[in-house]
Amino acid sequence: MASKILKNIQSPEDLRMLKPEELNLLAAELRKYIIDIVATKEGHLGASLGVVELTIALHYIFHTPEDLLVWDVGHQAYGHKILTGRRDVFETNRQLNGISGFPKREESEYDTFGVGHSSTSISAALGMAIASKLKGEKNKQHIAVIGDASIASGMAFEGLNHAGVTNANLLVILNDNAIGIDPSVGALKEYLTKARVGYKPARDNIIEALNFKYFGPVDGHDLKGLLKVLDEMKAIEGPKFLHVITKKGKGLKKAEEDQVKYHAPGKFEPDTGELLKYDTEGLPVKYQDVFGLTLVELAEKNEKIIGITPAMPTGSSLKYMMQAFPDRAFDVGIAEQHAVTLSAGMATQGFTVYCAIYSTFLQRAYDQLIHDVALQNLPVIFCLDRAGLVGEDGATHHGVFDIAYSRGIPNLIIAAPRNESELRNLLYTVQLELEHPIIIRYPRGRGVQKEWKLPFEKVEIGKGECLKEGSEIAVLSIGNMAANVSEAIEKNQSPEKIAHYDMKFVKPLDYQLLDVIFSRFSKILTVEDGVQAGGFGSAVLEYAASKNYKGKIEILGVPDSFIEQGTVDQLQEISGFNVQGIGQKLDAML
Template structure:
């Protein structure tokens, strides 16, 4: 529960009525409030705990929302949300119908720019600052808060490069805690580490060379130092840069000591900080990311040409196993998806076999590189796209529902989607067996369906589907793990199961046209099911095949509609998109009847 100070603060205007001496107590209460809610509702914990003082100080010194504040990524914005009118509904964070886990313009005027992916804050805040200049709003301030992992990304440098040659009223605050989700990597990280202890570097550094008024490093947990510096910078015109040192997870011992796990720890005991882990009495299927990670190590043991690449997600993608087993052949390149893709392309030109492991929603950031650097040159890069499909509480910025559509139009690119863990292993195995084209293999977040998944490898012929069940009237065509919903729906229709055929196409590109001709020649009704967007996706590809080949059956397409899907449990979101077991069952039943 909130105590005396926090309970009387609804908006930053209330906060500004306090004295500076009150702020440490407010910070304590705000941390307790965040911990209390996230302990049971789950979410991103460590990042928000680390910037509690910084959050309070920014809203204390600046006249938000007139002065515009942009949080990079947004993992760290919980304190901001609580202090900007959402305290009473913060318990709905990341719940269906509740507030978003990220800044969102439609949610609050204090959320000046929607975020979720990294490194956009400087460009966005600079755009706001230039617009204010053009409108004659010369006293308006624009603040971008960005982490040391995000600032190493190319887009952040682009924003700094432009911002340094403007006289816009822009303040970039570097929240330097030496970690993003995993520990920060790269030469810039090492440079920032040196700046913290070397006064000469602090006064003659790369930021100053870009024409920013640099100050710092400042202790991000010291209100006196923070507020003094923010007030000084507020009085200075032009581009400014404040380097702040914080501790991710500050105020919760476990979150400080295990910053990777407590980035998003799940449920935990708010008093002890210990995670609440449900212990299964029976063996459980693995997470798909772990199937990828362990399989990659096994393949790398057999094939010395295999290398692994991930842009800043070694833990989330389980590339950490490859990094541990073969540190010289595995690369965390930081938050740099474009670089990751072209790095892989460069390696492929030299005969290496790169497994480029990126979340589906993050590959969007390297789309030109996929086309220009990989596909046009027909280089055999193996893209393993984690978190494909609906991902749940992270919401619209993180759903991997566009990959099938945005990759489908690229020549030379093979697109595969395994329906279970064994298929994922076999697709990875097949991809590294001398494939001459690039391939994208997509798989979802979370657990698989098989306990006994480490089967001997088998080659899968490229562009071949598989009949899972034959029928006589309705053919259901699925792609990827959504096949499991179809299988269950058909099982629940067991009285009519002889009428229903189920086919796992396995590949969106190339299509198994021979199998499709057999299906269209044998069934009067066709249903397609995918956990991607309908526009440009699997179902529309099947419709095109039917049109091109003169088939006249009505084709019912089930998938993600042409709208951004918000946050909620994956099961609920599948229900909304009508690709859950019950909806698939209802669709098939209506055809049979």
């Protein structure tokens, strides 16, 4: 698919052999190549289209990989991957055994730092710059490319704050397109917007106040101008900052017009950008929509309900409440720590706060979860979307650690509804009476019920349920794993020998139900969409040991390794808790 100039680029060394006047043609070819591949293989589109010229300019001016280039998050690094030796394998992007959707150190020497979560680039590049200075490497360059949504995060400012009092050879490039996944929010966004239109107050440059030499804003799609300013900045010592204005989705009209949808649009027609039609008639809704729509329904009757999300109003479906009750729903930007403590502050004043956050991103606010919420026993409701294996985004995004990292926190309830109606009922129950903080975890994607919007029923906290009786083996599942277990039992040659319990809560466990199970069964299998080490199965084992249970307990869950990218079905198979894997385990136990 590569043509003319691009087909001859195996590395940035080849790129730097081109004449400057050839680079615009290369940019057009690179943009088309990204569009053509992502149209059929899927992935993150808009961000990479927006930085095509910047990517070319960086590898043309700087001597990568000796000069160290760090991409923040990595959504925008497709062009970088194609120009650094991965053009011919780019079609395997985000697929099982293919290349990662994000920069990854094991994959290429040009990927200087593994990324996937936001706002790490400045700290990482500063660390590299200080290390270079200690090693006496005087001419090495260190570049961090960060977006306007990511730079508003606290960690980015921590890096800027430190860099400003060093003389490290650090270049921070702000890729300002006024949007992350959803539109950027906050006071810093308003400040950058003023800079975009040429407003430069005499004594009000926040970057220069942090001791950076500030340049810009410059047009991120003007290759000639980018080459000139980057070449000039190479010679400047110390921390410097380049403000670059780009357009997310540049070069594909549909992606420019709908930047939220075309962040990761799925499959589309490469020539027109028209999304391919999928027949979703009769399919179950997504768990995120069950959350978002139910929250609106509850908020209509309960004026104390508040919704908060850190930069994921679309992904979490909090957008529905933001539309219905804009004064009671908040997108706080890429600021997970702030989101959790903001929720805690509101809870002290009697509000019922639903904090919608991806499992993988709650990791970034672990101290706040302990110190600001659980220690004070504030009844914040954490709605953990994307819990479990999430598929093609890979190791940086799997929500497999939340049970293990939260289970040891006092006061904290951990629940995992097995289907949409259970999620709906739990969301209803916790706004009626809640004395402790709670995590409600649910998976990415569609549920299992076509009819989920049923009359509300109150859930008893800490109580499990027997879904099927059996005579020899008890299978204890948590959350969405109930569906895999049920199907595996149905396919078994001796289903009458297998009992199935949906435990519903990891904490508190239903000890009364476990006592009954221990008394009736000598073989127990636990199944969870999370890490085995310290997870749900571990909790059952701990209680079994305390009761001196003599039977055999086996655990199915994510093994003690980072699971890479692939479809959810493929990754569940690798982890051993797809339907077939559960079936094989049951056969062996029988």
